[in-house]
Amino acid sequence: MRNLLTMTCMVILASCVAAICTGQTISLKGRVLDENGVPIENATVYVKQKKAGGGATITLADGSFTLRVNEGVLLMVTSVGYNDQQLPAVQGMTVKMHADLRNLSDVVVTGVGVATSKKKVPIDVATVSSKDFAKSATTSIDQALDGQIAGAQVQQTSGQPGAGFNIVLRGVNTLSTSAAALYIVDGTVVQDISNLDPSVVDHVEVVKGPAGGMLYGAKGGQGVIQIFTKKGAAGRKMTINLSTKVSIDNILKGKRPILAAYHHYVTDGSGNILNAAGTIISHDATGTWTDPAVPDPTAFPATVNNKTFNIPTYDHFKQAFRQALTYNHTINVAGGGNSSDYAFSASNLDQQDVFSNKFERTNLTLNLGLNPFKGFTFRSISQGIIGYQNLLNGNRFAIVNAYPWIDLNWRDSTGHRAIKTSTASNQNNSLSEQEWHQQYTKSLDIVQNFQANFKLPRYLELDAKYGIDYRSSDATNYYLNQTSDLQTALHWGPSRQGSLTNTTTTTTWQDALFTVFLRTDFQNDFHLSLPIRTTSQFSYEWFNSYERQYYAEGIQLPAYPPININVAAQKTDGDFYTAFTQFGFLFNQTIDYGNLFGISGGLRSDYASTFGRGGNAQTFDRGTVYFRPSEWMKGQHLVNDWKLRAAYGKAGTQPQSTGNYDRQTTLGVTTLGTGVALSTQTVARNPDLVVQLTSETEIGTDITFNGLKGDWLPRVTFSGTWWHRLNEDLEQTANVAPSTGFSGLLSNLSTIESHGLDMSLDVQVLSSGKFSWTSAVRWGFSHAVVTKISGGQDIINGEFSVKQGKALGLFYGQTPVHSLTQLMADGKTPYVPTASASNYELDNGTVINKTTYAALMTAANDQSVIGKSYPDFTSAWINTFTLFRDLTFSFQFDWVHGNNIYNLTRQWLYSPAGGSGGSGGVSKDFDQSVTINGKPGAYVNYYQSLYNLVNPSSWFVENGSYIRLRDLSLSYDFSPLMKVPWVKRLSATISGRNLLTFTKFHGMDPENTTAVNSQGVAIGGVGAINGVDYFGIPNLRSYQFGLNVGF
The missing domain is CATH 2.170.130.10 (TonB-dependent receptor, plug domain)
Known part of the structure; x- marks a missing residue:
């Protein structure tokens, strides 16, 4: 009996031990990585068998997770964009996730x-x-x-x-x-x-x-x-991520100097530059230099630009533009409870300007999500942006055009830089602005978003969103009293006695969107065999914008404090107000047949305060279809996923050439003596203006290939879209009879038709345990043609022209005469008279007068298209290499091809020295030799004749194509080497931006272009947003170092 009892006890004990051993609960720790060894954040890890106990968790920023489970149970690991993984629980496990080639989860x-x-x-x-x-x-x-x-x-x-x-x-x-x-x-x-x-x-x-x-x-x-x-994630422990970056920034200067190394001024026997009085050039006590004498172009047509400077010269770019530093610090905190999540971020950007002063921005963000009961979620996203900047103009015109012997940092006896640097100059020394001009703007932006979503058990989903974007700025523009300055000819600001302007601007945008979704599943809801799912969307959107501005200005300030507008001799003030409201209704219906194909269609009707006298709705429609042949291609290896798609839709662009009141008669207000005077607008308003309508058809495909088996080329994904657009009812100012009292009438008159092709290619070139390489190409082509203009009449503004039947963004101007037999605009009269043909010759495609050494230009009434501002295509090539999971190297090249740039900066540098604007800078072109009368030389008359009084000329239209090394970076993750458990990430990054540029453009930066006329005034009405190089501040070449720490 005792033996039986003993045996029974041993059996029971053994069973208990076995049960304990097989069902022992452990605190499982592991990591989740992608196929390149990069940690995956927010992946879900949970026990597959419900009876096995345990729960679920989410990975941290370093891919790590901790979960209490019974050892040996099956785990499921899921993450958006990756295939699910099922594997047994093992202490210290590493889960390698593979990308979902079908992108079914995205x-x-x-x-x-x-x-x-x-x-x-x-x-x-x-x-x-x-x-x-x-x-x-x-x-x-x-x-x-x-x-x-x-x-x-x-x-x-x-x-x-x-x-x-x-x-x-x-x-x-x-x-x-x-x-x-x-x-x-x-x-x-x-x-x-x-x-x-x-x-x-x-x-x-x-x-x-x-x-x-x-x-x-x-x-x-x-x-x-x-x-x-x-966002944060429910059930996730708090994570903290700290990041700091510092950048060293310098302006891009192009591949060659833009200023000449030699000169052609009158000199004495010792090489000293002489002024018109025959004395050596010098500056007076105020810093104003006398202008050099230039040989008479009539008496000395063969003057050559080949003399060396025998006085010190200065690099004005080095004097004006400094090396700047940029600091960026960020902290991100995220986590969540059982039914809530949170994410908090704070960052500070402190960016020095390469010219002067700085720009600073502080961002605070709080994202809170609540799930108080099943099916209902509420989210609040709050962003606060505090800004400050005290940037000055940095006018590059005056810097480039100063004579090279002028020291822009020279100071007079009072300690001030010279404002006027030469007798003929009418441009202020840009560096002196820092002494007489103070400008600063403080801003506060608040972006608040509320979202509520309720998913009912079946069929219905209710969604509501409300956002407000409030922006307030206070700007002070203060020009000091400059009566103590030794110079009296020029000053900064509207008065030599100074001025003070305070401007307050507030802008509020509100957007509310309410949506009801009705969903059905024929199989689950109606127990039918058809795999059809439908989604019906009903939405109402309300949008409102409001802007108000107040300003007060005082001119002629005292030379002593306190300085405010009250003590100014002249005082003015005013305000500005504008408002806009739009609301609309949307119905959209989607029908999917399993994963094979689907169709959708919808209508949207909008009302707006800008729609004119009738207040009629503007209605837009759409229709789409997709088909996935890959659903019929099961069992083969090559094509993993393939989708064909097509869509058509219409949408609008609000007509706002001059503001929200283009459809209403508004009056200008001004003072007249002691009373008030009213005036009509120059361009008549039109109550029948409508929304500018854009319709588009696009046809495309998305396909993913499995590629080769093994490590090389495991995945290739291609996406391509052909599109066609028709833009109707574009605003244009129509000509009206002078008797109306207006110069024109705003009307919906023009049409633009465009088409293009967008393509993306993503290749997993190599994927192995120690090394991975991904490569991506982005390529886009577009071409727009103006098919209709009011009256068929050309629109010419600055360097640009809009011509019916021609492409958008054309440069238009005169050209050098390119043939000895070329005829004028009348088609009869030759530019070179037959009797004097022997006085002309052709060199490099340009007709030159052998007597005056001047190039012959077409007449002002004989102009033509001389270039285009928009490229044939834009593209980018992006590569990322990961070695041993921790070392990452990447680079990006951008390629813009087929566009031209009108180099207005270069044209101004062709102007005669000492002329309008105090042009002392001379283009580097003047150093280049040409052959005239059989003799080579850098002939000044030849180049100055091409100046063309700064009227548009083909000579200054250049190839604007470029390839730029946009980004180059090297990162190393030290966290695997760390033995500190509470440090989840420690990585360092060294990177560079705009390091290399390959271009034929002769300016400093082919990206630094805008749309202005010869005087730098912005132009409109010609569909141009860039293409002109006009003394702007080039982009920056930056070297950066960053450190990221996660807890």
Whole structure:
């Protein structure tokens, strides 16, 4: 009996031990990495068998997770964009996730209205993850998008801090309004995205035209860019990420000097430069130099620019532009409870200007999500942006055009730099501005977004979003009293006695969107065998913008404090106000047949305060279809996923050539003696103006190939879209009879037709345990033709011309005569008279007068198209290499091809020395030899004859194509070497931006262009946004170092 009892006890004990051993609960730790060894954040890890116990968790920023489970149970690991993994729980396990080649898990929202799997998206929606942002892109979201989107031209036109970007989607398709896309942040419309913190961005979705922009009605005609910010995760422990970056910035100077190394001024026997009085040039006590004498071009036509300077010369670019530093510090905190999540971010950008002073921006972001009961979520996203800048003009015109012997930093007996540097100059010394001009602007931006979503158990989903974008700025513009300055000819500001202007501007944008979704599943809801799913969307959107500005100005200030407007001799003030309201209704219906194909169609009707006297709705429609042949290609290896798609849609662009009141008669107000005078506008308003309508058809395909088996070329993904646009009812000022009292009438008169091709290629070149290489190409082509102009009459403004039946963005001007027998505009009269033909010769395609050494130009009434400002295509090549999982090297090349640049800076440097504007700088071209009368030489008359009194000339139209090394970066993750458990990430990055540029352009920066006339005044009405180089501040070459620490 005792033996039986003993045996029984042993059996029971053994069973208990076995049970304990097999069901022992452990604190499992592991990591989740992608196929390149990069940690995956927010991956879900959970126990597959419900009876096995345990729970679920989410990976941290370094890919690590901790989960209490029974050892040996099966785990499921899932993450968006990757195939699910199922494997047994093992202490210290590393899970390697493989990308979902079909992209079945990826979803997009923009342009389709509801979160939709990419495999069923019928339009071209570009998605850019924040992980793909260039490491050297530190200041703004615009900068981070550069080169990432096929068919999008992202151009930074200035190196000045805070300068915006031109983002053009599928080319410019308007004459008089901005080509900017509609900006949306987390579902609601905002004013712009340049001041948002890039570190809070999760991903960006881009719809390039009205095929998807139709959902946004009268605002979606130029495409849509939507920003999605990072969120916390429910059930996740708090993570803290610290980042700091420092950048060393210098202006780009081009591949060759833009100023001549020699001169042609009158000199004495010792080589001293003489003035008109025959004495050696010098400056007086105020710093004003006498101008040099120039040989009479009539008496000395063969004057050559070949003399060396025998006095010190100065590098004015080095004097004017310094090496600047940029600091960027960020802290991100994220986590969540059982039914809530949070993400907090704070960042500070402190960016010095290469010319003077600085730009500073502080961002605070709080993203809170609540899930109080099943099916209901509420989210609040708050962003506060505090800005400060005290930047000055940095006029490069005066810097470039100063005589090379002038020291711009010379100071007089009072310690001030000279304002007027030479007798003939009418340009202020840009460096002296820092002593007499103080400007600073303080701004506060608040972007608040509320979202509520309720998913009912079946069929219905209710969604509401409300966003407000409030911006306030206080600007002070103070010119000091300059009566103590030794010079009296020039001064800064409106008066030598100084001025003070205070301006306060507030702008508020509000956007509310209410949506009802009705979903059905024929199999689950109606127990039918058809795999059909439907989604019906009903939306109402209300949008309102409001802007008010107040200003007060005092002119003629005392030379002693206190300085305020009250003590000014002249005082003025005023205000400005504008408002706009739009609301609309949307119905969109989607029908999917399994994963094979789907169709959708919709209508949107908008009302707006700008729609004219009738107040009629503007209605836009769309239709889409997709088909996935890969569903019929099961069992083969090559094609992993293949989708064909087509879409048609209409959307609008608000007519705002002069403001929100183009449709209403408004009167100007001014003082008249002691009373008030009213005046009509120069251009008559038109109550019948309508929205500028854009319709678009796009046809495309998305295909993923499995590629080769093994490590090389395991995946290749291609996306291509052909598109066609018709832009109707574009605004133009029509001619009216003088008897009306107006110079013109705003009307919907013009039409632009355009087409293009966007292509993206993503290749996993190599994927092994120790090394990986990914390569991506983005390529976009567009071509726009103006098919209709009011009366068929050409529009000419500055260097640009709009011609019916011709491409948009054309340069128009005179040309050098290129043949000895060339005829004038009448088609009869030769430019070179037959009797005097022997006095002319042809050199390098230009007719030259052998007597005067001057090039012969066509007449002012004989002009032609001389170039185009828009490129044939834009592209980018992006490569990323990862070695041993921890070392990452990447680079990006941008290629813009086929455009021209009108080099107005170079043209001004052809002007005669000492002439208008005090032109002392001389183009480097003057050092180049030409052959006239059989003799080579750098003939001054030849070059100055091409100046053409700064009228548009083909001589200054240059090849604007360029290839630029946009980003080069090297990163190393030290975290695997760390033995400190609470340090989850420690990485260092060295990067460079704009390091190399390959171009034939003779200016300093082919990106630094704008649309201005010869005097630098911005022009409109010709569909041009860039293309002219006019003394701007070039972009920056930057070297950066960054450190990232995660806890």
